[in-house]
Amino acid sequence: MEKIMEESKQGQTLVLEQKQENTKKLFIESYGCQMNFSDSEIVASILANEGYNTTQNIEEADLVLVNTCSIRDKAEQTVRKRLDQYNNIKKINPGMKVGVLGCMAERLKSKFLEEEKIVDMVVGPDAYKDIPNLLKEVDEGRDAVNVILSKEETYGDVAPVRLNSNGVTAFVSITRGCDNMCTFCVVPFTRGRERSREPQSIMEEIQQLWDKGFKEVTLLGQNVDSYLWYGGGLKKDYDKASEMQKATAVDFAQLLDMVAGAFPKMRFRFSTSNPQDMHLEVIEVMAKHHNICKYIHLPVQSGSTRVLKEMNRQHTREEYMALVDNIYRIIPEISLSQDMIAGFPTETEEDHQDTLSLMAHCQYDFGFMFAYSERPGTLAARKLVDDIPEEVKKRRLTEIINLQRDISLERTKRFVGQTVEVLIEKESKRSNAHWSGRNSQNTTVVFEKGNYKPGDFVNVKITDCTSATLIGEAVGYSEKMN
Template identity: 75%
Template sequence: MSAEKVIEEKKQGQALLTEQKEGNHKKLFIESYGCQMNLNDSEIVAAILSDQGYNTTHLLEEADLVLVNTCSIREKAEQTVRKRLEKYNAVKKINPTMKVGVLGCMAERLKAKFLEEEKIVDLVVGPDAYRDLPNLLEEVNAGRDAVNVILSKEETYGDVSPVRLNSNGVSAFVSITRGCDNMCTFCVVPFTRGRERSRDPKSIVEEIKQLVDNNYKEITLLGQNVDSYLWYGGGLKKDFKNASEIAQATAMDFSQLLDLVATEFPKTRFRFSTSNPQDMSLDVIKTMANHQNICKYIHLPVQSGSTNVLKRMNRQHTREEYIELIDNIKTLLPDCAISQDMITGFCGETEEEHQETLSLMEYVKYDFGFMFAYSERPGTPAEKKMEDDVPEEVKKRRLNDIIQLQQQHSLYNTQKFVGKTVEVLIEGSSKKSDAHWKGRNSQNAVVVFPKGDEQIGDFVNIYVEDCTSATLLGKRV
């Protein structure tokens, strides 16, 4: 579930809008579901199609091409996409030339269903095949179904400048790895997004430079698993051991990449997500400590506090190793916020194992978390080999225990800021009040304060006067 943690409910299914390119006459309607990687992929698709004469629209009725970028982590996402496809097809009756396509992680698994059995889409395109869109669209226009769900060893879209969709113009995401090699038994990502590969650091620096030149103030480096970033000239992470001695000796790992971009762009704030406990090195923590402009926030999914459950999940870390990592973070980065992903009710979870999760949470006191009851995903090792045997009501109760405890810890952590001054990057108006700005501090806490003469994208110092478990309230110093 690592990639899923940045699922922002408010962004689910938004029709994405970009600047209109003169001379483009065709209209593209594109919606994304799932993780931040998917939103970022939609930006890559918009860039590829922009060269094919498409501008984005948020009016479904006028679209020539409708694409939905799918996620197969949670069942809910899948049902939502089905409902959307029904809606598109209703519109298609009015606008018969409109073409409908499914992109992303659900593409592989449902291609036969969507295309042949239900005939609800014209094209199906997997996460590594977006460059093939122009050819696929030609096939569709010639009246044929078009499918490309082949997963690639090389594709990182390193040379495609993503068109920023619906962006606040302040913070942007830059993908640095694709795919995942961790075969966690509950997760579909390795099967839908393929094996792990990293992107050329030169192309990463160039993309960041473009963003900085366009006044973006904060960049999040993105990957299913950013800590295992490894550039040795291209190719899959797992083939590194076969690379030449010189390639191995001059390879760049995540801590070096982080150091490179933070040094190169000292006025830009950097974040990264998602981290994997087994791959997070002390070097990364030390790099964070060395740079003022790397935010003091780590999203560190644990999934369970029980070593036995972690083993069944095929997580490559134990409870003890995770605690050691937490201790190192707290020693080297005492003001660092830490958030979690937690799955409760995984196959065979006992009451005792659940209590171990709660006691781990007590130990870490996470700033916030993304908590889910286990739901079996088709095609995963757990679905094939394990019984989903924790009753639904037990899952619900355990999830509730975890959420309640997390809320206490969130409040405990936000209260620590009261009476202190924090640096905030203004992202926009507060959801609840147009008279207030909202932004985030280094620890990723949301800060709300009355508007003065500031502008979106300004860094300001805010004295924190009060808080809720989710938000700091203050005034400008």
Template identity: 70%
Template sequence: MSRTTTEEKIIDANKQGHPLSTDQKDGNTKKLYIESYGCQMNMNDSEIVASILSETGYNTTLNLEEADLVMVNTCSIREKAEQTIRKRLQKYNAIKKINPNMKVGVLGCMAERLKSKFLEEEKIVDLVVGPDAYRDLPNLLEEVNEGRNAVNVILSKEETYADVSPVRLNSNGVSAFVTITRGCDNMCTFCVVPFTRGRERSRDPQSIISEIKDLQAKGYKEITLLGQNVDSYLWYGGGLKKDFEKASDIAQATAVGFADLLKMVASTFPEMWVRFFTNNPQDMDINVLHTMVKYSNICRYLHLPVQSGSTTVLERMNRQHTREEYMELIDTIKTLLPDCAISQDMIIGFCGETEEEHKDTLSLMEYVNYDYGFMFSYSERPGTLAEKRFPDDVPADVKKRRLQEVIDLQRKMSLANTEAYLGKTVVALIEGNSKKSDQHWMARNSQNYAIVFPKGENQKPGDFVKIKITDCTSATLLGEFVEQAS
């Protein structure tokens, strides 16, 4: 599996597997060590878990050896992620020999998929908890403490954790993620998410507004609305999206779609920057784009996964759009939002991919001129429709070569796009210290580009500033402070 250096813009590589910490709650005596892998949804779920366990006596710790409870929030999207988590479980069990009272649990997508293996066959964990069962953690821990293995991986039609105020883990105090949907209905043949996270359901918009108000009161300046597919957000009083047609006439007439929610958030919090991901091409409503045009605090950035530039591959993937429809959507975006950055997800070497289909991907990338991307070679996942329907027949060396061609093209385009900023002055939000130097700030502009510049007086994280761009790499803009932005 390979990826470009720009992947951290959505999946922060520095947070993968790092223990998560939060403020300590007075009176809590037990220690929770929690690691997260995979997408930002997993990171956000860990914040929910920390909040629930905080109410039952747990504070987070960065010291594995002192933990009473070790939880790993898992990802099943690619084979390498599962291999990494298995190695971590071996590490945890080695520590249990030193601290025999320590309990080990698996959360998230691997929990649902491998529950029997973890508990019964391999006996490497004490509890297994799926993405919709985090409220049951106190009960499951009682089971474990009484000497029984505990498991709850039941998928819910209703659970959105709308009333759980997430404990912000490893937060920079500036940017926060707010989950608005859970689950997915798309049934792409390569993906396990509908089977591990369940079907789509949306969160009450008022609970979303309340969470953002709390974040604003705590000094946060930017929020990202989060979901497997934010464009299909649909609140009609609760329940699965697929059951919308069964709702009452008044529930349907007063339903809130994503464009409505986006307008509500942007207008209620005009001083905050608003981002959202992930989008799905077939569900992107023109009204969302018009809302972005209307509200300047909605950032000019769209993550728009395509997965392949070939219509025939898209058909095998069960993607609900064609190459031509995707290109039409890109044309519309560039007409309405010419300053909008666009990023992609791309799977290389999917089942049966021919050289011509691969060339279609390269030509689509050139047509769109993506700012950055997330590029992986295909790895077959157990339980997916692709595993059942199609042989994984593209040779490994061919996948590797094609992936490198895609990465090389993306780096070329990324560098040209960053070079276009040279000499320009942009508004950016300071997030914190640069990763490489505490003498420099790292900020991010509306288009989601990281900007590094030397620190000066009277600057702090959370400030909106104007930066003149003087240099760049393919992933980062370098500049100098001009003035505070109003």
């Protein structure tokens, strides 16, 4: 549940620059969190070297790939419906191959080949480099499956093709997998144990993005705060590292300091953070660098210490609130966002009230809120009874959403009358006369276009707001443009 899913991007098909020498057609669409969309860029890059150009016309595709998510039942049901649609197309184009990638592939493995007769190939998140070999297996009439989870694979040597990019913002993966066995979450089972990417390859990818004109990078991982490079291998094996490896290891605070210092005209964000691994050194690095955005997505899931223990979250309510207090103390202007689950098994009315009071204390700018839905294969599904009635879940979720909406409006109002730096990303959805971008605190800002263009850092004086959007007028370029 800690993976942010942008509903507007679900099922997005990817298109990249066509290579004249390529003769085969690839149709690839993605569901789930930003990690899945980032992985699709890696897959497209691998297949571009195997003779595939992307297409948005599924009827002409030689290969159809769907990158899947297991975080919520709705995402899995959507993929199953898509596979039914592929089946109808395959009757017209029998030579078309279909593959399932990602977390759902890892969770269901060979069941896909047995139940979804349409599927030719099942590929887990650590096996994308094996796709060319798997395609040969399919060509020879065999079902192809590789869902082996790796201890080393980080795709640090694959330069992702930036698909559907606005040319301004990009994601750079720094970790894969997760060691936090939260009872509601399938990620450790679908993406494996946690390992970090070599810092130099991260710096090189950011350099390539800067050279291409990108202005903002989000460092991406299931749990970025536990980033730890000590020469390769799983994070859990760090205690076996040599003294030299430990002396030269790089943690997340050091990596963040490195990238911000090396690219002072570029803006940096990161996601997702885990409260138990968020150290004050990271906050102090954020305060030190003007080009690290003052925004943290800090999932909590519940405001009740008892429920947090049932979730196997490695912190209490009090520890989380103390962390938030320290963050506000070091960076008063920061914005925070949350993930919250309503109706987790055994949650009482008192637990729910604890969640509401924690929200009031933390004053989040945004939130990603869900009613609990049991995910097969998780510890909660095996050990806890889903005992909260649906109407109670819905009522509690509504109360959480309504409180967040009220807090969001008050938090957004604080910018009215201020001048904020905005990176122009795209045209506003509601008006082709306005630009849209985000300020450092991740709030969307819209303003009249004037002579500005995407990629410009602009100072905007805020004159009005809604609960989620700031409205203003540009007053000139920011210092980053000098």
